Amino acid sequence: MTPLSFSVLRILSDCRFHSGEDIAQALGVSRASICNAAKSMAASNLTLDRVRGRGYRMSRPFEWLDRDSVTEMLAEKAGRFDIEIRDSVDSTNSELLRENGPHGRVLAAEMQTMGRGRMGRSWLSEPGGSLTFSLAWKFDRGAGFLSGLSLAVGIALARAMASCGIEGIRLKWPNDVLYQFHKVAGILIEVKGDMLGPTLAVIGMGINFRLSGAVRENIDQAVTGIDSIPGKSPGRNKLLAAILAELSDILETFEERGFEAFRQEWCDRHAYHMKQVRMKLPSGKTEEGRVVGVSEKGEILIESSRGRLAFASGEVSLRGIS
Secondary structure, three states, X not given: OXXXXXXXXXXXXXXXXXXXXXXXXXXXXXXXXXXXHHHHHHHOOOOEEEEOOXXXXXXXXXXXXXXXXXXXXXXXXXXXXXXXXXXXXXXXXXXHHHHOOOOOEEEEEEEEOOOEOHHHOEOOOOOOOEEEEEEEEXXXXXXXXXXXXXXXXXXXXXXXXXXXXXXXXXXXXXXXXXXXXXXXXXXXXXXXXXXXXXXXXXXXXXXXXXXXHHHHHOOOOOEOOHHHOOOOOOOHHHHHHHHHHHHHHHHHHHHHHOHHHHHHHHHHHEOOOOOEEEEEOOOOOEEEEEEEEEOOOOOEEEEEOOXXXXXXXXXXXXXXXX
16 A cells, blocks of 8 residues: 555544545545545455445544554553554564664554565455564574574463453464464564574564455465454454563563473463374475474474474474364
């Protein structure tokens, strides 16, 4: 979407009808520009109602991410973060990597034009339909110490969702968050630094709030949104604050004790614990077996016909066997 499209969206997000003429006058542009902006919004999977003689309106409420609201909800933990919210960015992870931090910087975006997931996948969403943000966190130790970090971050997500009333959340090795075996969130961690430290970890997260039919059609796995989970859905600002609050505690503990501090809790939350799975390896080969746990380094442990095997995340993927 263009910057003008976001300006129009801000006017329409009250879900009332606004005429094209009134919008154009408010923004100091032509009626034709408003028409083009509306087309851009429709191309981004935003549903607009258009009625001749009444104008445009959003068909559902739109909650904007708001730095002040998040900061207020973080309370005494707000000082640990430097939060910025943008309308659009190519990738929040890419931007923080370009900036090289600094520690505690949070970048959230209403829309990512080149959102990325694990193993080179794209992260697809619509404006207002997801919560996408990245956190830069510096560790004194080297990159090797950070194995298992994505699993610890998954625990932060699960705890935060539970604190917001979202029940039934499970984890999938190494970086997915599930509801009834449908993906509701994903984690992408990228690191920069020396082998012995210090290390910058850019922790990216994407959480589905709602998924339009057009977005679902382009996703090649079972997915769902928070609005499809029974119960009252929290707002995006509330959930962002809850996640950051959990991360601030979990990352401090991780710095001191590594993943071992979270290993049992992670196994308790793993959707595939003690289940039969198929591991797809970078070579294209597969291994099958039963998940029996994770190591202190975050490796998945599988009991197979060849004995107990351990797999690090890398380019390995896990699939359940019915």
